[in-house]
Amino acid sequence: MIIRIFVGQTLYNVYLDEVQTNIVAEAKILASQNQYYLSQSEYQPVRDDFSNQMKEYSNKIQARILLLDPDLRVLEDSDDRLTNTVYASNDARDSLAGSTVVRVEEESDRLIVAEPIVYFGETIGVAMVVKPLTELHLRVDEVTSALDIITIFGILIVFVISMMFADLMTKPITELTETFTKMSQGNLQQRVEIHTRDELEKLATAFNIMSTKLDQVDVQRQEFVGNVSHELKTPLASIKLLSSSLLGQEKNEEALYREFLADIDHEVDRLNEIIMDLLLLVDLDREKLSLNYKPALLNYLIDQILHRLQPVIKEYGSQVSFTPVDRIQLDCDGKKVEQAVYNIIQNAIKYSAPDGKVEIVLRREGKFAVIEVTDNGIGIQPEGIDHIFERFYRTDKARSRKTGGTGLGLSIANQIIELHLGRIEVDSELGRGSVFRIWIPEV
Numbered sequence: 001m002i003i004r005i006f007v008g009q010t011l012y013n014v015y016l017d018e019v020q021t022n023i024v025a026e027a028k029i030l031a032s033q034n035q036y037y038l039s040q041s042e043y044q045p046v047r048d049d050f051s052n053q054m055k056e057y058s059n060k061i062q063a064r065i066l067l068l069d070p071d072l073r074v075l076e077d078s079d080d081r082l083t084n085t086v087y088a089s090n091d092a093r094d095s096l097a098g099s100t101v102v103r104v105e106e107e108s109d110r111l112i113v114a115e116p117i118v119y120f121g122e123t124i125g126v127a128m129v130v131k132p133l134t135e136l137h138l139r140v141d142e143v144t145s146a147l148d149i150i151t152i153f154g155i156l157i158v159f160v161i162s163m164m165f166a167d168l169m170t171k172p173i174t175e176l177t178e179t180f181t182k183m184s185q186g187n188l189q190q191r192v193e194i195h196t197r198d199e200l201e202k203l204a205t206a207f208n209i210m211s212t213k214l215d216q217v218d219v220q221r222q223e224f225v226g227n228v229s230h231e232l233k234t235p236l237a238s239i240k241l242l243s244s245s246l247l248g249q250e251k252n253e254e255a256l257y258r259e260f261l262a263d264i265d266h267e268v269d270r271l272n273e274i275i276m277d278l279l280l281l282v283d284l285d286r287e288k289l290s291l292n293y294k295p296a297l298l299n300y301l302i303d304q305i306l307h308r309l310q311p312v313i314k315e316y317g318s319q320v321s322f323t324p325v326d327r328i329q330l331d332c333d334g335k336k337v338e339q340a341v342y343n344i345i346q347n348a349i350k351y352s353a354p355d356g357k358v359e360i361v362l363r364r365e366g367k368f369a370v371i372e373v374t375d376n377g378i379g380i381q382p383e384g385i386d387h388i389f390e391r392f393y394r395t396d397k398a399r400s401r402k403t404g405g406t407g408l409g410l411s412i413a414n415q416i417i418e419l420h421l422g423r424i425e426v427d428s429e430l431g432r433g434s435v436f437r438i439w440i441p442e443v
């Protein structure tokens, strides 16, 4: 539409220019031809003849012609209407002063050209040509209405095509939106099938990965809650059984009371232990980024752990040795690293009894501090190794029950070491023993 306005305007100007040039040329011709006539104007036959010529000429150029004398009296009018009247227009006056006047009269939509008639250096009249511009408008309109039709068709075609594309483009988005909505209502098994080979397909793939992950997390959460409830229920059931049987007996000896109460006490300790572990895990999940980094001397840290483990070492009758190859000071959350290493050494003691030998080595390897814990215990079967870091996982439920524990120890250790950007490596052979290697980067 802008082009249409622009083209219309330009065409009009070009045509007007052309008409102006023509009419000015005609006016000049008229002026020079009429010098003779003006000097002979009183002679009637010449005048009649001239009148006719003037009309013919006017027809030919499709414009009205007026000839004025120096007093602005109309000597000749191709329309006859103004003959012998005084035509006192500014154009005529300006022209008498000696210049060619060219003017478009907007109100009447006409082009007016006034040319002085000069005879031997003296202005003896004015030749005026008045050309209506209607035809010019018609010519411009012809072109612009063609442009109008093109514009309308163009708009229609663009509209239809964009509707088609819009539909194609919004369909996958609608599908995605519907799936998002279903997911937000708790239905996590949602997947989208979009094969548009563009950004939307990538988005759909990312979405599918995300929903798969979410789904897995949800399953893990359910399992976790199930495991927690189970682990808490077992000691509770024992306590209930012990207390009920005590209450159920009419007369109890003090020794029996003591024995049962000691068992109840033990179960309460176990409950406490589980809950402490769970709370620690929740903290680790939440505190991901807020580790309390401080320089810690690993040699001292391991000595401390061994000191704390003395009762366990005694209970299981193990031989524990510690070989510090290097003296390593490290920026880390000391309390948490201590907890992780403690869990692993405790496992080595527990799962190598009786006649257990546990060797602990501390050394530096490149940018890493390595704590290696080797035992000569029961070992772990290959299928188990992939799972020992999972929460509540234990390779042998029956035996584990005897040794106590919940299956959270390694999960906690792993999480702490991963938070320190390190890793735990396991080599184990069933019946021969295991090696746990803790790698912590020295940054």
Ligand SMILES: Nc1ncnc2c1ncn2[C@@H]1O[C@H](COP(=O)(O)OP(=O)(O)OP(=O)(O)O)[C@@H](O)[C@H]1O
Pocket: 343, 347, 348, 351, 352, 375, 377, 378, 379, 380, 388, 393, 394, 395, 396, 400, 404, 405, 406, 407, 408, 409, 410, 411, 433, 434
């Ligand atoms: N040094 C080891 N030798 C053999 N098996 C091991 C050893 N360390 C861990 N395991 C196996 O991995 C399982 C998970 O260990 P984890 O420390 O997470 O739990 P736990 O020792 O059973 O209980 P707790 O939460 O009290 O530590 C253990 O139950 C055991 O079967």
Ligand SMILES: [Mg+2]
Pocket: 343, 346, 347, 405, 409, 410
């Ligand atoms: Mg353990």
